[in-house]
Amino acid sequence: MNTFSGLSLLLDRVAERRDEADWVAERARSGQARFLVLDSEQQAFAQPDGDTLRWLDATERASLLPDAPASLLGATEQHTFFLLHASGDGEAVAQALGARRMHLREAGLRLPADEAGLFAYAKGLAHWQHEMRHCHACGAPLQLVASGHRAQCTGCGRLHFPRTDAAVIVIVEHQGACLLGRQASWPAGRYSTLAGFVEPGESLEDAVRREVAEEAGVRVDQVHYHSSQPWPLPASLMVGFTATAHSGTIQLRDGELEDARWFTPAQIAEGLADGSFATPPKLSVSYRLLAHWLLERGGLDLDALIARHR
Ligand SMILES: [Zn+2]
Numbered sequence: 115m116n117t118f119s120g121l122s123l124l125l126d127r128v129a130e131r132r133d134e135a136d137w138v139a140e141r142a143r144s145g146q147a148r149f150l151v152l153d154s155e156q157q158a159f160a161q162p163d164g165d166t167l168r169w170l171d172a173t174e175r176a177s178l179l180p181d182a183p184a185s186l187l188g189a190t191e192q193h194t195f196f197l198l199h200a201s202g203d204g205e206a207v208a209q210a211l212g213a214r215r216m217h218l219r220e221a222g223l224r225l226p227a228d229e230a231g232l233f234a235y236a237k238g239l240a241h242w243q244h245e246m247r248h249c250h251a252c253g254a255p256l257q258l259v260a261s262g263h264r265a266q267c268t269g270c271g272r273l274h275f276p277r278t279d280a281a282v283i284v285i286v287e288h289q290g291a292c293l294l295g296r297q298a299s300w301p302a303g304r305y306s307t308l309a310g311f312v313e314p315g316e317s318l319e320d321a322v323r324r325e326v327a328e329e330a331g332v333r334v335d336q337v338h339y340h341s342s343q344p345w346p347l348p349a350s351l352m353v354g355f356t357a358t359a360h361s362g363t364i365q366l367r368d369g370e371l372e373d374a375r376w377f378t379p380a381q382i383a384e385g386l387a388d389g390s391f392a393t394p395p396k397l398s399v400s401y402r403l404l405a406h407w408l409l410e411r412g413g414l415d416l417d418a419l420i421a422r423h424r
Pocket residue numbers: 249250251252253254267268269270271272
């Protein structure tokens with residue numbers, strides 16, 4: 115499963131109770147409450163060893179961060195989870211909690227999957243709450259309602275909801291090779307699958323065809339869904355696809371990529387062995403798409419290949 119995905123298997127977001135302020139407040143005071151603290155830069159707080167989050171219970175919340183606003187995240191049978199906003203200097207908060215700050219990218223690689231998923235969810239919500247201060251329609255200040263999941267305009271009354279920007283990401287295949295590109299700013303040797311944001315009036319499949327044509331001049335026909343991943347950095351949803359190209363001719367068109375090439379499984383294995391090829395970050399959908407393709411087409415285990423040549 116993709117990093118940050120699968121939270122629905124264990125967490126009930128209890129969306130139908132977000133407006134029940136008394137119920138939410140009672141849960142927040144109960145022994146079941148667990149608070150995930152984010153600082154003003156939306157970093158979380160982990161135990162000093164970095165292996166798990168530093169959760170607060172209701173007693174610790176009352177003593178350590180009594181004025182920090184909370185938003186209901188959801189519930190399991192054992193716990194009710196809340197996002198807690200700690201204002202001020204993140205390092206000072208870390209010291210007060212006996213914890214260390216942790217960025218979401220690090221969390222995706224180190225924390226247990228459920229904690230990383232909760233952090234991603236909380237970060238996405240916190241970012242939206244932070245950005246949404248004024249009404250798009252009339253400019254009046256907004257007020258958070260529904261335990262932080264909606265914002266209501268104090269002027270015209272309009273409701274605003276958290277938004278997610280969809281981006282497509284695709285591994286394109288042609289005659290036993292896959293299409294990967296690199297941007298000039300990336301570490302040497304790193305190649306990744308092509309990706310881009312969905313535009314207005316576009317289906318996901320249309321966005322795949324357009325992005326591949328724009329970035330590499332390659333036309334694709336069959337486009338198949340693979341998997342998705344929340345990517346709240348700050349507000350995206352990555353939707354992964356596989357696709358097949360009409361022809362192998364590459365023409366870099368929009369200047370986003372410095373290079374794009376077809377790689378066979380053998381070329382990737384050789385590049386990893388001699389250090390001339392590097393994969394996208396391991397927590398990304400791009401890595402998963404590449405790993406899936408290498409296993410299917412080349413019988414290669416990407417994790418094992420990387421471990422062997424580290
Ligand atoms: Zn308004």
